[in-house]
Amino acid sequence: MLEPGNNGTQLVRTPGLSRFDEIDHGFFSRHGGVSQGELASLNIGTAVNDDPDLVTKNRLAIARAMGADRLAFVKQVHGKEVVVLDSAPDPSSDPLWQTNLEADAIVTNLPGVFCAIAVADCQPILLYDPEKKAVGAVHSGWRGSLQNIAAHAVEAMVQAFGCNPAGMIAAIGPSLGACCAEFIHYRTEIPEKFWKYKDEKDHFDFWAVTRDQLTAAGLEGRNIDCANICTKCTPEHFFSYRASHAAGRFAGVIGLKPA
Ligand SMILES: [Zn+2]
Structure with a gap:
C-alpha cells in the first residue's frame, strides 16, 4: 500500500492519477519526518502544538519528495471556500x-505549484483534469462533506480553467x-438526507458520500479512486484524530510537475 518516497518519506498513490506523467500526487504516511512523540514524525499541521521549525522541515521534505517548486497551504476551516492559485509569488x-486564505480546497494550473491539504481522519481528495492541465486538493471532513x-472545488476548476468534469480524475x-465513523449525535449533527449513508450501528460511509457528490458534479464513477484505507484502523501509518487527539496531520498533495 505504501510506496517509498525519494527521501525517507512514504506515500500512497492511486492508479487513476498515477497514469499521468505530467503530474505527481500522494498521500504521505506519518513517517520520514522530524517531529517527536505523538506527532512523530511527518507532521505538517501548524495548530497541533508542534515546533514550527520542525513543521517547516517536514513540509520541505514533502516538497522535495514531490519535486515541487512550491508547496501551497491554506488555513483550513471546515468550510466550502476554494482558493484559485493562478499566479505564483x-x-x-x-x-x-x-x-x-481561509479555505478548504486549493486549485491551480501552475506547473511546479503543488496543492497541500492537512488531515487526520478528514478526507483528502485530489482532482486532476488531464485536458486542461489543472489540479485540485480538497479537505473534506464530515462538516465539509455536508457542505x-x-x-x-470541481466547480471552481470549471469556472477558473474551463475544466470538463466528465474527463476529470x-x-x-x-x-x-x-x-x-460512528456518529452517536447524528440526529442533531447530520441532516436527514445523509442518513442513507448510515448503517444500523450509526456508522456513516463518507467515502460513498464523496463518490456520489463527485458523480453528481459530473465525474464518471470509473474515474474516482478510493484508497480504501481507514486512518483510525492504521495509526501506525497515518495520523488519526479519533485514535489520538494529540495526533499530527498528514499530507495529501497534487501538482503539475515544474515546466
Ligand atoms: Zn476503521
Missing part, C-alpha cells in the same frame, strides 16, 4: 507558500472509514 521566494466542498485518500 516571486520565483526567488520560499518554496513553502502558506497563504493567509459538498468536493463539488465546490479523482482520488479519495486515507481517512475515517465507515468501520470507525
Whole structure:
C-alpha cells in the first residue's frame, strides 16, 4: 500500500492519477519526518502544538519528495471556500507558500505549484483534469462533506480553467472509514438526507458520500479512486484524530510537475 518516497518519506498513490506523467500526487504516511512523540514524525499541521521549525522541515521534505517548486497551504476551516492559485509569488521566494486564505480546497494550473491539504481522519481528495492541465486538493471532513466542498472545488476548476468534469480524475485518500465513523449525535449533527449513508450501528460511509457528490458534479464513477484505507484502523501509518487527539496531520498533495 505504501510506496517509498525519494527521501525517507512514504506515500500512497492511486492508479487513476498515477497514469499521468505530467503530474505527481500522494498521500504521505506519518513517517520520514522530524517531529517527536505523538506527532512523530511527518507532521505538517501548524495548530497541533508542534515546533514550527520542525513543521517547516517536514513540509520541505514533502516538497522535495514531490519535486515541487512550491508547496501551497491554506488555513483550513471546515468550510466550502476554494482558493484559485493562478499566479505564483516571486520565483526567488520560499518554496513553502502558506497563504493567509481561509479555505478548504486549493486549485491551480501552475506547473511546479503543488496543492497541500492537512488531515487526520478528514478526507483528502485530489482532482486532476488531464485536458486542461489543472489540479485540485480538497479537505473534506464530515462538516465539509455536508457542505459538498468536493463539488465546490470541481466547480471552481470549471469556472477558473474551463475544466470538463466528465474527463476529470479523482482520488479519495486515507481517512475515517465507515468501520470507525460512528456518529452517536447524528440526529442533531447530520441532516436527514445523509442518513442513507448510515448503517444500523450509526456508522456513516463518507467515502460513498464523496463518490456520489463527485458523480453528481459530473465525474464518471470509473474515474474516482478510493484508497480504501481507514486512518483510525492504521495509526501506525497515518495520523488519526479519533485514535489520538494529540495526533499530527498528514499530507495529501497534487501538482503539475515544474515546466
Ligand atoms: Zn476503521
